[in-house]
Amino acid sequence: MGGREATMVLLDENGIRCDGRKVDEPRRIMIKAGGLKNADGSAYIEFGENKILVGVFGPRDVHPKHMSNTDTGILRVRYHMEPFSVGERKNPAPSRREIEISKVIKEALEPAVMLEKFPRTAVDVYIEVLQADGGTRCAALSAASVALADAGIPMRDMVAAIAAGKVADTVILDVNNEEDQAGQADMPIGYMPSVEKITLLQLDGVLTPEEYKKCVEVGVNGCKIVYDLQKKALNDKYFGSGED
Amino acid sequence: MDNKRKYVIPGDVVTTGPFRPEQNVILDGNKIISTTIGITEIYDDSVKVIPLTGKYIPKINDLVIGKVISHTSLSWELDINSCYVGFLPAQDVFGRDFSAHADELTSKLKSGDLVAARIANFDRTRDPLVTISDRDLGKIDSGDLVKISPSKVPRLIGKRGTMIQTIEMATNAAITIGQNGWVVVSCESPEGLLKAKKAIQMVDEKAHIANLTDQVKEMLESKGES
Numbered sequence: 001m002g003g004r005e006a007t008m009v010l011l012d013e014n015g016i017r018c019d020g021r022k023v024d025e026p027r028r029i030m031i032k033a034g035g036l037k038n039a040d041g042s043a044y045i046e047f048g049e050n051k052i053l054v055g056v057f058g059p060r061d062v063h064p065k066h067m068s069n070t071d072t073g074i075l076r077v078r079y080h081m082e083p084f085s086v087g088e089r090k091n092p093a094p095s096r097r098e099i100e101i102s103k104v105i106k107e108a109l110e111p112a113v114m115l116e117k118f119p120r121t122a123v124d125v126y127i128e129v130l131q132a133d134g135g136t137r138c139a140a141l142s143a144a145s146v147a148l149a150d151a152g153i154p155m156r157d158m159v160a161a162i163a164a165g166k167v168a169d170t171v172i173l174d175v176n177n178e179e180d181q182a183g184q185a186d187m188p189i190g191y192m193p194s195v196e197k198i199t200l201l202q203l204d205g206v207l208t209p210e211e212y213k214k215c216v217e218v219g220v221n222g223c224k225i226v227y228d229l230q231k232k233a234l235n236d237k238y239f240g241s242g243e244d
Numbered sequence: 245m246d247n248k249r250k251y252v253i254p255g256d257v258v259t260t261g262p263f264r265p266e267q268n269v270i271l272d273g274n275k276i277i278s279t280t281i282g283i284t285e286i287y288d289d290s291v292k293v294i295p296l297t298g299k300y301i302p303k304i305n306d307l308v309i310g311k312v313i314s315h316t317s318l319s320w321e322l323d324i325n326s327c328y329v330g331f332l333p334a335q336d337v338f339g340r341d342f343s344a345h346a347d348e349l350t351s352k353l354k355s356g357d358l359v360a361a362r363i364a365n366f367d368r369t370r371d372p373l374v375t376i377s378d379r380d381l382g383k384i385d386s387g388d389l390v391k392i393s394p395s396k397v398p399r400l401i402g403k404r405g406t407m408i409q410t411i412e413m414a415t416n417a418a419i420t421i422g423q424n425g426w427v428v429v430s431c432e433s434p435e436g437l438l439k440a441k442k443a444i445q446m447v448d449e450k451a452h453i454a455n456l457t458d459q460v461k462e463m464l465e466s467k468g469e470s
Contacts, residue, residue: 152298157255
């Protein structure tokens with residue numbers, strides 16, 4: 001961090017953030033279901049400047065065989081950032097951070113996906129981050145649930161995700177890259193709106209108990225906005241727009 | 245029965261009340277929630293969702309088209325377009341007096357052969373057991389394989405078989421539909437074969453359109469005149 005970030009105004013006196021948003025306003029979100037012919041299910045999301053493509057295969061045979069489970073299916077997630085997704089070339093080999101995010105997304109999807117219906121099989125989720133701008137794990141999780149639904153894998157509900165956070169002592173919705181770098185806290189939340197359950201909750205930073213409660217509340221409300229867009233993406237693909 | 249059809253996606257509440265959840269729905273409190281993208285069907289006491297996407301999941305007594313992928317000395321393995329392989333024991337083909345020493349499995353079915361089979365048994369602990377010892381089952385000698393999405397098989401058959409009858413009558417083709425989305429078309433005239441294949445692909449692409457039977461009929465007839 002240089003001197004520029006230290007002097008950057010994250011929140012001005014009118015409650016407007018560094019990219020012109022209000023405190024409870026998410027970035028522009030566009031979700032599209034389908035698009036990849038060879039995958040069983042796919043989705044594409046644009047979440048602010050993030051661009052992420054997700055492909056899903058399965059349920060299918062497990063290779064290597066010893067990974068299979070006779071009681072239930074298994075979920076495998078790979079989160080991967082393209083070398084050109086960030087400012088400086090990123091080594092395409094999986095980094096510590098990518099392995100961790102793969103695990104976190106897998107565990108956030110597991111409560112939603114009903115894998116027990118397909119014992120001895122695997123469902124593979126491949127997430128490719130084409131362009132990153134803070135909050136990729138939330139965007140990737142939202143897109144992965146749409147791709148899983150597109151693949152016809154039975155789910156209790158779709159997982160919607162968004163980050164809440166704190167900058168300039170104010171709780172905000174949808175933390176962008178600058179706010180993540182210079183802000184005080186970042187809390188990604190994954191939420192299943194129909195069953196009202198949280199499947200992902202991380203926190204980087206320091207919050208008081210009151211701020212923590214406020215953050216969860218703001219994040220859950222943000223997830224409902226994302227959820228509506230996920231539903232719209234699937235409705236558009238399968239039923240044409242407007243019908244229900 | 246049909247008056248309450250609704251499009252749903254995972255997480256949507258299909259209905260509330262004392263209904264029995266059947267396919268692709270779960271009960272949460274008194275809410276019935278869909279687990280897949282599909283069309284709801286509400287009956288007097290039960291609710292189900294007809295899926296619009298997804299892989300073929302074997303069901304006992306389904307007719308499927310399988311492709312032989314390999315064999316051991318006792319059985320064949322069939323690709324049935326599912327996440328599980330179909331298991332066809334040699335006794336089913338050779339009869340009770342099958343002997344692993346005397347009988348050569350490849351004399352009856354080779355890798356790559358197409359087979360019309362029925363799912364004899366399937367549960368979550370084992371791969372599906374298939375049988376070919378029944379009328380109209382067994383090796384398929386002639387015909388072209390057309391692959392469609394398994395979720396669109398009911399549309400290809402149509403209400404009480406109207407769609408498939410339309411195609412068969414217009415083209416004089418014999419069509420065998422596997423529930424797993426594989427369809428074998430055989431026809432004596434090459435034009436009829438091409439037309440029937442085209443019609444099947446049309447159903448696959450336009451399954452969501454309302455009066456598809458009429459459109460298919462139109463397509464079949466218009467081609468016949470030219």
